[in-house]
Amino acid sequence: MALTHKEVFERYMYAGAVTRNPDAMAALFTDDGVYDAPLAPDGHPLHRRLVGRDAIRSGISVYHQQPTYQGAVNLERSAFVLHDTADPDVFIAEIDVAFDEADGRRTTMALVQIFRLREGKIAMLRDYFSELPSVAADDDSS
Structure with missing residues (x-):
């Protein structure tokens, strides 16, 4: 039975985002799957096309080693x-992730993802996101 778009997305x-598991992420892609993050800034671990499960696994693993955003x-x-x-x-996901900051501020990260499937796996994912300002600022200090 084919997965629904919602099931693939979830x-x-x-x-x-939840388990931060590069192996599980890569397993969702076709063998020749492509992850593309065209808006990621220069020097970002995902600022390139990742082609194939091994490259996706490696790129996501490096990304998950970066400091995580501290807002809840x-x-x-x-x-x-x-x-x-x-x-x-093909389906499109619009996502707004809301954060509560320690100082009481509220921050939202908006992103858009375009999924292209083949036989129930992700053949191409174009991920339009940019880091939250405080994450980008933290990265500049290292």
């Missing part, structure tokens, strides 16, 4: 919307 989010995710304010397209193998 598995991707669980493997990446606010699940009540966070949300996502999935959009189907005319192509049944």
Whole structure:
């Protein structure tokens, strides 16, 4: 039975954002799958096309070794919307991740991901995101 777009997306989010498991992330892709993050800044571990499961696993592993954002995710304010397209193998995810800062501020990171599937696996993921300002500032200090 084929997975729904929502199931593919939820598995991707669980493997990446929740468990931060590069092996589980890579397993969601086809053997020749492509992860592309065109808006990631120069020097970012994901600022290149990662082609194939091994490259995706390695790139995600390096990314997960970076310091994590210190704000607490606010699940009540966070949300996502999935959009189907005319192509049944392509869908778009709009994501707003809300954070509560230690000083009481609220921050939101908005991103868009375009998924292209083949036989239930991710053949291409284009991930349009940029780091939150405090993460980018932390990276500059090292």
